[in-house]
Amino acid sequence: MAYVISDECIACGACEGECPVSAISQGDDKYVIDADACLDCGACASVCPVEAPKQA
Ligand code: SF4
Ligand code: SF4
Numbered sequence: 907m908a909y910v911i912s913d914e915c916i917a918c919g920a921c922e923g924e925c926p927v928s929a930i931s932q933g934d935d936k937y938v939i940d941a942d943a944c945l946d947c948g949a950c951a952s953v954c955p956v957e958a959p960k961q962a
Pocket of ligand 1: 909925928929930943
């Protein structure tokens with residue numbers, strides 16, 4: 907299981923520093939999560955202003 911950042915992402919960057927395993931990085935037009943590294947903790951979703959990280 908991993909979280910996936912949806913197209914609702916406004917690329918604010920708030921989630922990047924919250925991830926305990928640094929699985930989040932800036933992509934071309936939104937932030938992306940490395941599914942292999944994600945621990946499914948939900949920290950990114952809790953700080954996102956637009957609820958873009960979704961549990962896949
Ligand atoms: Fe990182 Fe947790 Fe979000 Fe996965 S769910 S990307 S481990 S903050
Ligand atoms: Fe995108 Fe939400 Fe992360 Fe901001 S906090 S970069 S809107 S996923």
